[in-house]
Each structure stands twice: as structure tokens, then as C-alpha cells.
Amino acid sequence: MTTSVLLDAGVVTRCRRRVHLEHDPTMQDTVTAPPDPTAEQRMADATAHRRSIADEIAGLVGAGWTEIPRGPDHRASEREQLTLEAMAAGAPYIWAAQLPRDQPGGRRGAIDLLVAVPGGYVPVLVVRHKVSDPGTGALTSPLSSPQPATRATDPARRVRPQPRDQLRLAHAYRLLQACGRAAGETVGGVIGLDGDVVVWHDLEAPTWPGGRGALDEYDARFADRLAIATTAASGGAALAQPSRIVECRTCPWWPVCQVKLQGARDVSLVVRGEEAATLRAAGVRTVDDLARLDPNDESLPPTGMPLSDAVGLAKAWLADLTVVRRVPEIVVPRADVEVDVDMESFGDSGAYLWGVWLSGADVGERSGYRAFATWEPLPTDDEARSFAAFWQWLMMIRLRASARGLSFRAYCYNELAENRWLLSSAKRFAGKPGIPTTDQVQAFITSDSWFDLFGSVRDHFLCSRGKGLKTIAPAAGFTWRDPHASGENSMRWYRDAVGMDGAAPDQGQRRRLLEYNEDDVHATLTLRRWMTSSAVASIPYVGDL
Structure with missing residues (x-):
């Protein structure tokens, strides 16, 4: 299927309803929440961190370094062409690569670093969070030789699970495949906050639920988000409805979803995420429905919290109470x-x-x-x-x-x-x-x-x-x-x-x-x-x- 919608890597960890709203042409003039200053600062810090890592690696690898210019004077199409030319020339290290758009697949995106290996390139991310913990077992390479061929078992580090990083690497790998520049080995690297080594991930290793690899997980999520975005862009019936989750706290679209959820008295206003989905599947769609349930009804599917607590929260919400006692007597240990x-x-x-x-x-x-x-x-x-x-x-x-x-x-x-x-x-x-x-x-x-x-x-x-x-x-x-x-x-x-x-x-x-x-x-x-x-x-x- 060829689509006019192009999605970046972040879409696979983004709320499904947000994906719809971002691609619904009728929502273009909607007033959204202002940018979060703290989030903007985090992005600025991440940019500075990437610049620091780039300068360090460039100094270590010397003449093998190629950097794709970016900024307001450099359009994405120009950067794509420069990236293609650098790959065609066999540049060993390509920083700030803008990968060619995969129009048939609906993908677009950039990657911090492309590393040349036999048969093509592998992607490397630079992030401003920890990607390893004390322990053993992580496969790492020094920054002086950020190649998968130099990776070895690190006696001082174990991999810290960062699903978002692996999914971003999978997105870059699929973009490399689409332009014929993917390496045969499905690996990707991440340089974290410590900025001293590359931690390597096998994107086909069965480390995800059900024995899936990161690529399998990515493919399933991306297909879902692409269908949502394409349907929204073409004016079709929405494939994703609002539901309150943790992401809502910082989402620019929350004012839009909040009005709809409150109007519907949606059950997710009391219980979030999978708990709300489980209750809806059982026919409990509103806070009122939840408040009427018998807390001892064992026929209902289990949620992440005791049903009695969920019913109590619904009753508190309906009474406009922020806090209620769940026990008659409260005891807190005190000391002299x-x-x-x-x-x-x-x-x-x-x-x-x-x-x-x-x-x-x-x-x-x-x-x-x-x-x-x-x-x-x-x-x-x-x-x-x-x-x-x-x-x-x-x-x-x-x-x-x-x-x-x-x-x-x-x-x-x-x-x-x-x-x-x-x-x-x-x-x-x-x-x-x-x-x-x-x-x-x-x-x-x-x-x-x-x-x-x-x-x-x-x-x-x-x-x-x-x-x-x-x-x-x-x-x-x-x-x-x-x-x-x-x-x-x-x-x-x-x-x-x-x-x-x-x-x-x-x-x-x-x-x-x-x-x-x-x-x-x-x-x-x-x-x-x-x-x-x-x-x-x-x-x-x-x-x-």
C-alpha cells in the first residue's frame, strides 16, 4: 500500500489517539496545550549532549567522519540527498544522517550516526539517559571504534531495558532497508548519558513479550499507527478513541481529549490504561457504570487493582472527592x-x-x-x-x-x-x-x-x-x-x-x-x-x- 502519510520513529511509542488527532485535517486549527518548558529544556539538553558526543567521536575517528549539515537553511530533501551520496561513497561514519523517505512504507526519519559495515550501514542512537547498569553481559564497543565488529561482553555493564531506543533503531533499520543500504546483521547501537561506550542491541533477539524481537514489535506497532494516521488523513472513521493514560499529563492534545472524556464520563477518568480497556471490554464504559458494580462480583475480568478500589474511586469521583479513606482506621508508625x-x-x-x-x-x-x-x-x-x-x-x-x-x-x-x-x-x-x-x-x-x-x-x-x-x-x-x-x-x-x-x-x-x-x-x-x-x-x- 502506498500512502501519502509519512511517520517518524516516535509514532510507535505515541498514544494511538494522538496519532489520529495529528493527522486529522479537521483538527489543524484546534488550540492545543502550550509546550511544556521542562520538556523543551530536556530536548535542548539532549541536543547539547549529542553535539558533545559527535565532537568526541569525530576527534577519535578523524578522516572517516562525515557530517550532514542541518538547520533552517537545509531542507530535508537536500539532507536526504547528501546522506545518500555519503553512503554511496562508503563514508565510514555519517553523523546526523537524514534517511531517504520510504514513501511506499510511510516512513521518514533521521538517525544520529550511521556506521559502515560490510554490506551496508548500521544505525547508532545518542540519548541522554542511562542505557546500562552495573553488572555484566552488555555488548559494548569503545567510542574510538564504534563498530559492531569490535563489540565484546562488558564485565562491568548489563543492558538497561530501554524499549523506546530499540524501536527507534528498528525504524532506522527499516528505512535503511528501503533504500538498499541496510547491513545483513540486524544490530543497532546506543550511546547513553555516560557517553563512554556504544551498547549494541540485536534487533531480532527474542527479548520482547511472546518471544518477539524488537523488529517484530516495531512492525506490528508501526502498521497499527500507519493505519490510524492514514484513516484520519482520508477522513475515515477514527480507529483510535481517547482514553486517559500517563502520557496525557504532558500531551498537547489533552485539552481536546479531556473534554470528550468528561462529556462521556469515561471510565478511564478513574482507572487508566489497560485497566480501563479491560473494564470497557466487559461493558463497563463510564464512571457511573463502575460505581454501580458489586465489588465482590467475581464474574468480571481482573484488572490491575482490586475491584473494590476501582469502585471506590468511581464513587469518590462522582462525589467530587479527591481523597477517601479505604479503611475505617488509619495507623501510621510514629517515634519520639x-x-x-x-x-x-x-x-x-x-x-x-x-x-x-x-x-x-x-x-x-x-x-x-x-x-x-x-x-x-x-x-x-x-x-x-x-x-x-x-x-x-x-x-x-x-x-x-x-x-x-x-x-x-x-x-x-x-x-x-x-x-x-x-x-x-x-x-x-x-x-x-x-x-x-x-x-x-x-x-x-x-x-x-x-x-x-x-x-x-x-x-x-x-x-x-x-x-x-x-x-x-x-x-x-x-x-x-x-x-x-x-x-x-x-x-x-x-x-x-x-x-x-x-x-x-x-x-x-x-x-x-x-x-x-x-x-x-x-x-x-x-x-x-x-x-x-x-x-x-x-x-x-x-x-x-
Whole structure:
């Protein structure tokens, strides 16, 4: 089938409804949500990262390097022709390649690097996220020889699953096939945030569900998205309907879908993704349908959450309640000496701030907030100093409490982030002054001294609009001082605070970050006190709805 629709690699991981809207000619003048400044900054950071990697590899391989110019003065068709000419000339390395459009197949796209191998070319991506983890088994090549022929089993790395990367490589491989330049070996490489090696993927290896390879998965997804886009472009009946998923939070088309979903009182307004699809297939299409179900009805297909919780969420949504109690009585472990902990990180570059709030019995330290921070741009060894200072202070408070016969507990909200940086900081800075061992950190985070308040909220409440701290803490009466407080915005504030883009460090943004962090730890303290007070009884019990 020949089609006038041309799709890029991102389409296979994009919402199906979004694909329809992007190709529906009747939606061309629709007002969509404004671009997310944080997402735009991430794209700018990724561009800078790719430029840095390109310059490094170019310096290493020398005369074998060819770069396809890009920018407003270089049209895609011109760049395609230059790429074709470079491949015809057998250029060993082609940077910023614009692959020829595959009109019959409905594909278009570019790839960061093409590497010449016997029989053709293989694609290499450059991304600004981690593509490997500590371990063994990854196949890697040095940047000085980014060839699949030089790959070897890496004793220090294992592949970090990144499905999006593999699907992008599969898209590039199909484009290379279409122009007759694909290598016989179905491999592709990825250079990640660390920027020190190429991690190679076999695109036919059965690593996907059902024993499929990345190419098989890509082909199935692409055929689906192409059918959706082609039908939309030709004015046919939509093949994809709106349904609320995680992607909706940052999608420019969410205002359009939101109106339609709310008008239909769609069940995905309460349960998302596959759970909503499962319920629709069983005839439960609206929030009202869900609220009327018998929570003990075993004839309904299982969803990702207990049916009683789904029914409770529907009832809460209909009553316009953000939070309801899922149990009659709420119990949260308390201690004589309590410390609330919140960490701020900058992507995968490091954790630049550990904030704490000390409360409870006197242990010879002032109560309230304090921060352990580094304001040197990450990554920096100064992060070890600030982390060590935080850890030593926390352990000192714990020891003093024990010496006085007092109980101690430290709290965080959603321990996945804090635990990740506690363990990785101990590993990265092992041997430096004041740094604990990973065994010491592991012993602490698995002890009764460390408590995840998010887990307690999950166990005790049903939250119809999410369980994030910014959503649940206002129910306890807490308000952030900064109306723009969010983890995403803090990334932009951090860039200014450390002068990451060449400007002088902004002291005002440093104060803003400290206030934001202080409010986060104060919020968990406020939330915990509220959960263990009589005031929480004012939150309706789901059994009474």
C-alpha cells in the first residue's frame, strides 16, 4: 500500500489517539496545550549532549567522519540527498544522517550516526539517559571504534531495558532497508548519558513479550499507527478513541481529549490504561457504570487493582472527592524523634540536595529544617561531601535518640527515589570521607527506622486524582509557598541556580530550591500528623459512600 502519510520513529511509542488527532485535517486549527518548558529544556539538553558526543567521536575517528549539515537553511530533501551520496561513497561514519523517505512504507526519519559495515550501514542512537547498569553481559564497543565488529561482553555493564531506543533503531533499520543500504546483521547501537561506550542491541533477539524481537514489535506497532494516521488523513472513521493514560499529563492534545472524556464520563477518568480497556471490554464504559458494580462480583475480568478500589474511586469521583479513606482506621508508625527526608536530583547526573526536618524529643540539635547541598554543577565530586554530611548527621540523630532511650524514625515520600540515590551515592563515592558502605545503607533502608509515607497513603486512602504529595498534602491543610512548585520545574530552577548555561549562578533560584525542598519535608510532617490525628476522620470512608 502506498500512502501519502509519512511517520517518524516516535509514532510507535505515541498514544494511538494522538496519532489520529495529528493527522486529522479537521483538527489543524484546534488550540492545543502550550509546550511544556521542562520538556523543551530536556530536548535542548539532549541536543547539547549529542553535539558533545559527535565532537568526541569525530576527534577519535578523524578522516572517516562525515557530517550532514542541518538547520533552517537545509531542507530535508537536500539532507536526504547528501546522506545518500555519503553512503554511496562508503563514508565510514555519517553523523546526523537524514534517511531517504520510504514513501511506499510511510516512513521518514533521521538517525544520529550511521556506521559502515560490510554490506551496508548500521544505525547508532545518542540519548541522554542511562542505557546500562552495573553488572555484566552488555555488548559494548569503545567510542574510538564504534563498530559492531569490535563489540565484546562488558564485565562491568548489563543492558538497561530501554524499549523506546530499540524501536527507534528498528525504524532506522527499516528505512535503511528501503533504500538498499541496510547491513545483513540486524544490530543497532546506543550511546547513553555516560557517553563512554556504544551498547549494541540485536534487533531480532527474542527479548520482547511472546518471544518477539524488537523488529517484530516495531512492525506490528508501526502498521497499527500507519493505519490510524492514514484513516484520519482520508477522513475515515477514527480507529483510535481517547482514553486517559500517563502520557496525557504532558500531551498537547489533552485539552481536546479531556473534554470528550468528561462529556462521556469515561471510565478511564478513574482507572487508566489497560485497566480501563479491560473494564470497557466487559461493558463497563463510564464512571457511573463502575460505581454501580458489586465489588465482590467475581464474574468480571481482573484488572490491575482490586475491584473494590476501582469502585471506590468511581464513587469518590462522582462525589467530587479527591481523597477517601479505604479503611475505617488509619495507623501510621510514629517515634519520639522523627526526621523527614527529601532529596533533589538533576536527572541522572546526581543528587545535589538532601533536606531534613527534625521534630520530636530533644536530642541536642535544633528542630526544624536544614539542608545538605552542593551548588557545583553536577556531576561533581562535591556531591560526595554533601551526601556524607547528610548521612553523618542522620546517623548522629539516630544514635543520640538511642542513647537517650528514645525511639527514632526517618520518613520519606515514595522511597524509590531516595533509596536509589542513597545506594548509588554510597557506591559511586565509596572510600571518600564520611561515605557509608552500600551494606550500611541497605541495612538502614530495610530497617524499621526508615518509613515510606507514600506506602501508608496507598494503603489507607483512595485518591481519585492521584497519590502524589502535591495532591494529597493539601487534604491535610498544607500549601506550598511557591505556586509553581514541582519536580519538573525544579529542574529549570537548578540550571539557573548553578549557572549551568554559562550565566552567573542565580542566588535567588538557590533560595527558591531550598524553600521548595523545605516545603516538601514540612509537607510529609504535616501529612503524618494529620493522618494520626482525629481530623482525618473528616475524610469520608469509602464504605459510607
